Amino acid sequence: MSLADHAATRSQGAAPAPWDELLHADGRPRKAAAPLVDHLRSLGVSELAARQDAADLDMLAMGVTFTVYSNGRGIDRAWPFDVIPRIIDATEWRRIESGLTQRLRALNEFIDDLYNEQQVIADGVFPPDLLADATNFRPECVGVRPRYGIWAHISGSDLVRDGDGTVYVLEDNLRVPSGVSYLLENRLVSKRAFADLFAHQSIQPVDDYPDQLFRLLASLAPDEVLDPTVVVLTPGVYNSAYFEHSFLAHRMGVPLVEGRDLFVGADDVVYMRTVGGPQQVDVIYRRVDDMFLDPDELRPDSALGVRGLMRAWRAGTVAIANAPGAGVADDKVVYAWVPDLIRYYLDEEPVLPNVPTYRCLYDDERAHVLDHLRELVIKPANESGGYGLVVGDRATDDDLAGVARAIEADPRRWVAQPILALSTAPTLCEEGVEARHVDLRPFVLTGRTSYVTRGGLTRVALRKGSLVVNSSQGGGSKDTWVVEC
Amino acid sequence: MLLSRVAEHLYWAARYLERAESTARVIGEHTHLLVDLPVSVPLTWEPLLAVTGSRVLFADRYPTADERSIITFLLADRENPSSVVSSIVAARENMRTTREVVPREAWQALNDLYLYATSHHTEAVDRRSRGRFLEKVIASCQRFTGILSSAMSRDEAYQMLRLGRHVERADMTSRVLDVRAVALLAQIDEHDDGSPVHDEVQWTSVLRSLSGLQAYHRRRRGPVTGHPTVTFLLRDPDFPGSIAHCLAGVEAVAAGLPRSQGVDMAARSAVRTLVTVANGPLASLHQGLDDIQVAIAGVHDEVRATYFAPPPGEVTVIDVRDGAGDGIGPGAEARNE
Helix, strand or coil, rough: CHHHEEEHHHHHCCCCCEEECCCCCCCCEEEHHHHHHHHHHHHHHHHHHHHHHHHHHHHCCCCEEEEECCEEEEEEECCCCCEEEEEEHHHHHHHHHHHHHHHHHHHHHCCCCCHHCCHHHHHCCCHHHHHHHHCCCCHHHHCCCHHHHHCCCCCEEEECCCCCEEEEEEECCCCCCCHHHHHHHHHHHHHHCCCCHHHHHCCCCCCCHHHHHHHHHHHHHHHCCCCCCEEEECCCCCCCHHHHHHHHHHHHHHCCCHHHHHHCCCCCCCCECCEEEECCEEEEEEEECCHHHCCCCCCCCCCCCCHHHHHHHHHHCCCCCCCCCCCHHCCCCHHHHHHHHHHHHHHCCCCEEECCECCCHHHHHHHHHHHHHHHEEECCCCCCCCCCCEEHHHHHHHHHHHHHHHHHCCHHEEEEECCCCCCCEHHHHHEEEEEEEEEECEEECCCEEECCCCCCEEEEEEECCCCCHHHHCCEEEEEEECCCC | CHHHHHHHHHHHHHEEEHHHHHHHHHHHHHHHHHHHCCCCCCCCCCHHHCCCCCHHCCCCCCCCCCCHHHHHHHHHHHCCCCCCCHHHHHHHHHHCCCCHHCCCHHHHHHHHHHHHHHHHHHHHHCCCHHHHHHHHHHHHHHHHHHHHHCCCCCHHHHHHHHHHHHHHHHHHHHHHHHHHHHHHHHHHHHCCCCCCCCCHHHHHHHHHCCCCHHHHHHHHCCCCHHHHHHHHHHHHCCCCCCHHHHHHHHHHHHHCCCCCCCHHHHHHHHHHHHHHHHHHHHHHHHHHHHHHHHHHHHHHHHHHHHHHHHHHHCCCCCCCCCCHHHCCHHHHHHHHC
């Protein structure tokens, strides 16, 4: 099938046609995508397939992998990559960028408030019973004031586009979001595949991320240390995002440490074990979940953490990014309040809308959800990676009955959202070029100033018709070009 | 400052890669020798098992010691921790956890080698295609070492890689000498009628399996014979495969590392052992090589105690889900039968 036919098959599909990121409904390319689409059409499918093969080999040779688990064993898989990029018009991007910075400023004020004055509750904007229930609220963090009042330094928000072209924030990931390394690697591979286009078009570069990240981390060092020791803390080689941990440490030129490499001295200072003896650590970019950070105060069975780390953090001898407890604000129930939080803290209207969200803990909203399961996406409030997510119109009756029982049993654990006609992008499949659903995860750095990656990681559901884009569940990725036109 | 854990992985990555390369050379050379010698000369594949210290494991896994079994075992058998493919896998596993400290190209070279070796090892069983497989493995190892040498800062990470390479190489040279040279010298004794006809071919082969033939010829003219070959491989100061050169390398690395007195002393002590053995009678070479191997193991133990071990009283949590996956040795120790 050729690209020209692509639009035609789309319109034969189910009723409200999804928005395509590159093409208008009639098959003409969108303005920012025109040079790419013309180029793709001139190449033809077989040349495109050859470039895809070359790109796959590049990924394999560069050792770009992620780990999936089957039968209790981790298997290293090559990163699935679709060679056809996703294009975003730079004008639209500037608006998204400002919406994301706005959102993260508000969320950080919210977290800082929750662990300190709790003014947002006193003012009646956020319900106190919700905080009491929040699984990611860490009493160990109460009273702590990280530098600049920032808790979620590194975040990845998932954006989706509905059939009418509106871009929504689907969720915020404020704990240990991953994917940024793939964004950078995708660009390397796509530059090889489309070198000619990069030469003749204004495609915004993405590779300053590691520098920006390092600058942010160094700015968090206690006592304004001049040349701080920054480390990346990983759960280890068996973690599915290990490649990324290693990649970021490598690109920032800092040590990649595991819990067993660190210890906290009687002086409440964190040290790492080196060939030259103990060395003080100033900033930890941790990719270990909260609960595993410190067996003394959090999960006692954790072999991934460091005894006394929370004590050292509270003593202010070490900065941790993201701060422990930051996850309280990426709860899918809290999500529903984000527009209100933006108005409350910043006195601004949200630039990017939320997807309407039904919170099962409220009787009327739960009743609506239970009556409309077929038309909704039902999500567990605190899982990541798409686990436990049920799409109403694709689920079996048994699945839905199971979800209904789970909601009745523990309503706070569940939220539901309308099924969006997730946008699509042309993707090279076995049958030729076909539309596949995509989302977008830009990464936001928040410190004294803010930085947003140019574009983000476009994830694509490679299975026909599927809406699940997670790499652990058959998703792939695309390079994302923010194009000036 | 380099993390102790990372130092340990680098050290083992270098040892495993060096082991893969030297095992490939020894196998390649043995295949050559078999072609060179007339059928009347009894020559078996079993010395290869002795060199790699894996006779017992082999006997457990294969009913007959024929060429096919031994080559499969030494090259491709993942159950043999010292096989060429296992060594490459282990080197990559160790490097995978330390990628951020080595040049990206070096990791890619190792990854290429891994992909090639794990998918093409069956070609090596057939004698006709074996040479090409082994050459590719050797060339890839050299490519890796070359990238390190041209692109990697001379930091502590680099010194750990050098340390691993020197220790492994010294160990391998002592093993080849122990198995091949001792056997050849014994042959002379038995017949007591001057050198056997094919003596020179055999000694040449000993040198070639350690890629030392050319260096040997540059050092001394005339036929390749027993005593000078042994001396050359033990003590030549300039040939990178000689035990003396490797130990000097350890001393040089130690000079650039913190807290290195113990390693330095162990290396000096090994040099003293080496000199004693090299000056002693050839008849006691086997015992002497045992002493040298113990001294090399002493260097290894000192490296481990100084740089890898956590401070006293601290307990390290080691993931035991998969011994090979963890990446760190027991390599060399396990090879001692």
